[in-house]
Amino acid sequence: MLLKRGTRRESVSMLVAAALTALSLTGCAVGRETGPDRLSRDRVTIRLNWWGAEERQKLTADAVRLFEKKHPRIHVRMEYSDWTGYWDRLATMSAAGDPPDVIQMDALYLSAYADRGALLDLGKSKFLDRGRLPAKLLGTGRYEGKLYAVPNAVTAPGLAVNTTLLDKLGLKLPDTKSWTWSEYEVFAAKVNRVSGGKVAGALPLAGSSALELFARQRGDRLFSDDGHIVLRPETLTAFWNGADRLIKSEATLSRSQLADAAVLPLDQSPLATGKAATSVIFASQLAAYAAASGGDEFILVDLPSGEKGEQAVDSGQFIKPAMYWSISAQTRHPAESALLVNFLTGDMQTAKILGAERGLPAVPAVRAQVAGSLSSEDRRAAEFVESIENKAEGPALAIAPTGANDVEASLTRYGQEVMFGRVSAKDAARAFIKEMADKIYSAG
Amino acid sequence: MSIAELRRVASQRPKGLPRAARRADERDNKAALVFLLPWLVGLLGLTLGPMLVSLYLSFTDYNLLQAAHFTGLDNIVHMVHDARLHQSLKVTFTYVITGVPLQLAAALGLALMLDRGMRGLTFYRSALYLPSLLGGSVAIAVLWRIIFGDDGLVNDVLGVFGVASRSWVGDPDTALGTVILLHVWTFGSPMVIFLAGLRQIPREYYEAAATDGAGPLRQFRSITLPLLTPMIFFNLVLGIIGAFQSFTQAFVVSGGTGGPTDSTLFYTLYLYQEGFGSFRMGYASALAWLLLIIVGAFTAMNFWASKYWVFYDD
Numbered sequence: 001m002l003l004k005r006g007t008r009r010e011s012v013s014m015l016v017a018a019a020l021t022a023l024s025l026t027g028c029a030v031g032r033e034t035g036p037d038r039l040s041r042d043r044v045t046i047r048l049n050w051w052g053a054e055e056r057q058k059l060t061a062d063a064v065r066l067f068e069k070k071h072p073r074i075h076v077r078m079e080y081s082d083w084t085g086y087w088d089r090l091a092t093m094s095a096a097g098d099p100p101d102v103i104q105m106d107a108l109y110l111s112a113y114a115d116r117g118a119l120l121d122l123g124k125s126k127f128l129d130r131g132r133l134p135a136k137l138l139g140t141g142r143y144e145g146k147l148y149a150v151p152n153a154v155t156a157p158g159l160a161v162n163t164t165l166l167d168k169l170g171l172k173l174p175d176t177k178s179w180t181w182s183e184y185e186v187f188a189a190k191v192n193r194v195s196g197g198k199v200a201g202a203l204p205l206a207g208s209s210a211l212e213l214f215a216r217q218r219g220d221r222l223f224s225d226d227g228h229i230v231l232r233p234e235t236l237t238a239f240w241n242g243a244d245r246l247i248k249s250e251a252t253l254s255r256s257q258l259a260d261a262a263v264l265p266l267d268q269s270p271l272a273t274g275k276a277a278t279s280v281i282f283a284s285q286l287a288a289y290a291a292a293s294g295g296d297e298f299i300l301v302d303l304p305s306g307e308k309g310e311q312a313v314d315s316g317q318f319i320k321p322a323m324y325w326s327i328s329a330q331t332r333h334p335a336e337s338a339l340l341v342n343f344l345t346g347d348m349q350t351a352k353i354l355g356a357e358r359g360l361p362a363v364p365a366v367r368a369q370v371a372g373s374l375s376s377e378d379r380r381a382a383e384f385v386e387s388i389e390n391k392a393e394g395p396a397l398a399i400a401p402t403g404a405n406d407v408e409a410s411l412t413r414y415g416q417e418v419m420f421g422r423v424s425a426k427d428a429a430r431a432f433i434k435e436m437a438d439k440i441y442s443a444g
Numbered sequence: 445m446s447i448a449e450l451r452r453v454a455s456q457r458p459k460g461l462p463r464a465a466r467r468a469d470e471r472d473n474k475a476a477l478v479f480l481l482p483w484l485v486g487l488l489g490l491t492l493g494p495m496l497v498s499l500y501l502s503f504t505d506y507n508l509l510q511a512a513h514f515t516g517l518d519n520i521v522h523m524v525h526d527a528r529l530h531q532s533l534k535v536t537f538t539y540v541i542t543g544v545p546l547q548l549a550a551a552l553g554l555a556l557m558l559d560r561g562m563r564g565l566t567f568y569r570s571a572l573y574l575p576s577l578l579g580g581s582v583a584i585a586v587l588w589r590i591i592f593g594d595d596g597l598v599n600d601v602l603g604v605f606g607v608a609s610r611s612w613v614g615d616p617d618t619a620l621g622t623v624i625l626l627h628v629w630t631f632g633s634p635m636v637i638f639l640a641g642l643r644q645i646p647r648e649y650y651e652a653a654a655t656d657g658a659g660p661l662r663q664f665r666s667i668t669l670p671l672l673t674p675m676i677f678f679n680l681v682l683g684i685i686g687a688f689q690s691f692t693q694a695f696v697v698s699g700g701t702g703g704p705t706d707s708t709l710f711y712t713l714y715l716y717q718e719g720f721g722s723f724r725m726g727y728a729s730a731l732a733w734l735l736l737i738i739v740g741a742f743t744a745m746n747f748w749a750s751k752y753w754v755f756y757d758d
Contacts (some may be wrong), residue, residue, distance in 0.1 A: 084700055088720045095508035095725070112723060116509035256704075257594050260614030263699025406722050409701060416705045420616050439722070443507075 034120060035332035039127075044333050045075045046340060049100035051086035052358075053288075059357050063350045067343050074336050082265075094118055094328075101331040102340055105149045105324040107140065107399045108208075108407065111227065113326070114143040115402040115443075120327040120334055123147040127338035132346060132363050140321050140396050149324035152345050153359030155284035155381075156319050156388045157209045159303050164296040165277045169194050176301040181242065184304040188251035191277050200252045203270060203279040204243030206262070206415060208400075208407050209320060210280045214239050216316035216394050217305045227401035227444075229436045236429035240418045247419070252276070255419055262412055267292035283384045284322050284359035287377035298377060300384040317388045320397050322359025360385045403443025404436055502730035507723040519730035529731070531706045532714040535620060536688060539710065543627040544683040548676065551631040555638035556668075569639065576632025585626070585696030589613055592622045613697055616707035623693050623708055634679040641675035642668070673754045681746050688739045691716070711735055 050060065057080060064076045079100055081089055087109060093099050099118065113119050122128055123146055130138060133151065141149035161173060171194060174187055188201025205214060212222045215235045224230045246252040253261065253270060261270050266285065270276035272292035281289065283300055290298045305315055325341040327334060343350060351366040356378040361367045367382075374382060400407055414432040418425045477484075502519060504512035523529055554572055558565060578584045591597045592612035599609045612618045649667045658666065694702065694710040702709030702717070715735070719728030 091508050091720050091723065113509065116507060116723075118509045254610065256611040256614035258614070259616070259704035260594055260611035262703065263701055403722075406717075409717075409721070412701065413703060413706060416616070416703060420705055422616075422705060443723075 034329055034334055037125065037334050039335045039339070040073070040333065043073050043075065044336055045077055046102060046331070046333050046336050047077045047079060047100035048102045048340065049079045049086075049090065050104035051081060051083045052104075053082070056080075056357055059354050062353045063344060066347075066350060066353065067340060070343075071336075071339065074339070076340060097330065099328040099330055101328055101333060101337040103326045103328060104152075105326040107321060107324075107397065108405050110141070110149050110324065110326070110399045111143050111402045112400075112405040114146070114148040118329055119148040120329045120331065120337075121146045121148065122150060122327060122338065122341075125334070125338040127335050128342050129346060132365060134364070136396050137319070137321065137362055140399065141324055143399065149321075149326045150341055150345055151321035151323075151362040152325050153284065153322040153356070153362050154319050154385060154389075155282045155322040155359040156317060156385045157213050157280055157303070158283050158300040158317075158384050158388075159278055160271060160281045160286060160289060161278045161299050161301055162271065162274065162276075162293065162296050163299055164293075165199060165274055166191070169199065169277075173301070176304075179304045180306045181304045182307055185242075185245060185249060185251055188246065188278065189249045192250050192252075197250075199274065200270065200276040201278065202246055202252050203261075203276050204246050204252060204258065204419075205239060205280055206243075206412065207280075208411060209282070211236070211239055211411065212397065213280075213303060213316040213318065214242075216314055216318065219314065221395075221398070222407075223398040223401055223404070225395070225398050227398075227440065229401070229404065229433055229440060231433055233426065233429040233433060236432060237425045240415060240425040240428065243415065243419065244425070258419065259416055262416070282320070282322070282359075283381040284356070286381045287356075287375055290377045298380075300380055314394060315391070316394070317391075318394055318397055319385065319389055321362065356382060401440045401443075403439040403441070406439075407436060410435060498729040498732055501726050502733050504726040504729075505724075506726040506729070508720075508725050509723070512726060515726070519727050522727060523730065523734065528706065528709065528714060532702070532709045532711045535702075535707065535709050536690075536711040538620065539624055539627070539690065540684055540687040543624045544680065544687050546624070547628045547631050548634055548679055548683060550628055551634035551679070552638050552672075552676075554631065555635045555642055556664075558635075558639060559642045569636070573632035573636060576630045576635075578630075580630070580692055582692060582696055585693045588622065588626050588693070589697050614704060616703075616705045619698070619704060619707045623690075623697055626693050626697075627687065627690070634683065637675055637679055638672065641672050645671045670755045671757055674756060677746070677750050677754045681743060684742055684746065685739055688735065688742070 048060075048064065050056070052060075057078075060080075061078065064078060068074065068076060080086075086104075090099070090103065090109075094113075103113075103119075105113070105119075110119075122130075122141075128150065130147070130150075137151050137154065138147070141147055141151055159176075163173075166173060169191065171191060174183055184202065191199055191201030205211070208222060211231075215221055215231060218232075218235050218238070220230075220232050220235045222229065222231050243252075247255060247258075252258065253275065257270075257275075264270075266272060266288055269279075269289075269292075271279040271281065272289050274293060274296065280303065286298055286300060290296060302315065303317065325344060327337045327341065331337050344354070345361075346363050346366060348366065348369050351361060351369045352373065354361075355370055356374055360382050361370055371379075371382065410432060414423075414428045417423050418428045423431070501512055503514055503516060505515045505518070506512035558568055558572070562568070575584075594609065594611040594614065596612070598612060599607075603609060612622050645668065649671075650663055653663050653667060689712060690710055691712040694708045694713050695716070698704075698708045698713075700713075700717075702713050711731070712735070715728050715731040718724045718731065
């Protein structure tokens with residue numbers, strides 16, 4: 001191609017113009033105003049976004065159909081993905097100025113989105129019945145005083161035990177009402193021994209919820225209500241030392257197996273595949289583990305507490321919102337979106353469809369409605385969560401501070417450094433706390 | 445006509461041409477622009493525009509959700525102290541420095557084998573090329589995870605020889621090795637290029653060498669290798685650029701974490717984690733530009749060094 005001079009200069013200016021257009025286009029993406037807070041007379045479409053597996057997809061689709069029947073002017077478009085992909089997608093869509101209207105939210109990410117103005121304040125919405133939720137629970141959806149998320153269901157960490165597996169090995173679970181960590185470790189080692197190393201008796205505590213529970217037993221917490229990391233290094237050191245004891249006493253899987261299992265989806269995890277007999281899980285996951293194991297029987301028991309024959313003062317157990325519903329600050333249809341959230345959390349007919357798949361329903365009336373039709377695992381989970389609700393002493397779980405939404409990844413990383421002997425538990429504990437504090441500081 | 449001659453002719457401005465011819469020339473230019481438009485729009489809208497934006501974002505605290513604030517050199521200062529960045533550089537350099545030469549060696553070895561004019565060459569060539577098409581895919585990375593996992597094929601085979609079972613992707617000492625192996629396995633593209641290069645070496649050279657009493661090894665060292673250096677150079681440059689940008693394999697094999705203990709934390713994976721996982725897109729943009737500089741430097745170094753070892757036989 002032989003471009004003459006004039007044309008070449010023209011093409012250069014075109015290039016610059018196009019680049020500037022691209023720049024301004026990206027600029028436009030940020031900050032769309034929220035629409036008016038009243039129901040539209042026209043037909044509107046709102047987007048509902050959630051994470052979850054196939055079962056949830058079916059149930060939610062049914063619930064949404066029912067919603068559309070009751071509100072013929074509102075069309076709901078559903079978008080969903082698995083947990084990891086969900087957050088990457090949500091971040092990207094939000095950055096592009098195209099976030100979904102109704103967002104399934106988690107305590108790890110609530111502040112990350114609320115702090116940056118991405119969520120709508122639901123405290124004043126006329127279309128949302130806030131009164132039916134217990135005040136303490138509703139409080140877990142607040143950030144800096146404003147309600148950015150409505151708890152949809154509750155769950156609690158508990159120790160899942162595969163009783164089918166234990167029966168096969170001819171082992172009996174010790175009295176779990178008053179057991180200590182050392183009793184648990186001895187029992188776990190016995191499972192490994194009796195099974196000839198085929199079944200691990202325990203999986204080391206991992207993840208921020210297990211850490212929170214462990215910390216509460218020691219009068220400690222991971223995050224404070226005002227958004228700081230307050231965990232004491234000694235607590236974290238003891239947390240990782242516990243994992244180390246399990247590995248050294250051959251009460252769990254090998255190090256490389258544990259590292260491998262850390263990224264496996266639920267249905268391939270050691271507890272689901274019968275490689276481990278017990279593990280800390282969320283009560284709401286019990287049915288999913290039972291299904292993935294191919295029909296093994298699972299029960300939930302209290303976690304051990306205290307050392308050497310003496311239980312801790314506080315069982316450490318706490319209730320956690322299994323998930324929330326939030327609404328994007330950029331929605332054009334805040335009224336319709338709030339209507340949908342209200343419907344998904346509190347409609348009695350929907351409750352029957354959704355059951356306890358997202359966790360034990362947060363609204364007490366809905367819970368009563370659902371109680372009769374639960375599967376045996378879900379009923380066990382419900383009883384377990386309710387028993388904790390009745391006796392939980394500690395403060396409500398603090399949501400992860402802004403900048404700390406990757407706490408799980410950091411915790412796993414440092415935990416593995418300790419597990420593979422790269423650093424001492426003590427140094428890793430200090431480094432982890434510092435890293436979190438830095439991240440929270442620089443995001444604030 | 446030589447290239448120099450062509451260039452000279454091409455650079456001559458069509459001065460003194462009759463008016464009709466000049467108009468036709470202008471028309472041609474317009475037509476050329478129209479034909480180029482799809483590419484031009486892509487270049488400006490999808491490559492150059494975003495690149496300029498990302499350059500600007502490199503100096504901001506952009507967090508995906510709020511408008512970006514200019515923070516000067518903060519991101520660059522942070523790079524100096526960022527231990528995970530240093531770890532990711534270590535992992536990526538290890539991968540590039542071991543993976544690329546190993547892959548080229550495998551490609552060359554197989555190309556030499558295939559060049560013997562065996563029967564069914566097309567079949568073998570296609571079969572060996574196949575991993576190249578698949579290797580970058582998520583499916584193969586998932587398969588890799590399973591093969592080198594706790595219950596994987598590798599353990600089953602080693603078990604026969606009495607080697608204790610372990611998870612190769614779960615051990616920080618071996619996890620990166622499995623990803624490098626996956627890279628080596630995708631030797632197809634360089635192999636095909638080597639094969640074409642081998643075909644271009646005149647047979648007479650070998651005949652003459654054989655007459656002079658040179659054995660196969662001597663022939664390889666004195667004829668094949670020197671005449672193949674342009675191909676090796678080409679494969680090396682592309683291989684290094686590609687390896688620096690590896691993402692999929694590491695993402696899938698480590699479940700997106702770069703673990704265990706950051707042993708498979710590839711540069712691009714860390715960049716992705718910072719940008720989309722931790723909402724530090726400004727810093728991630730700065731990381732992207734650092735990668736561009738590193739890859740650019742490596743490529744420039746390659747071209748400079750090529751003067752000393754690449755031999756063009758024309």
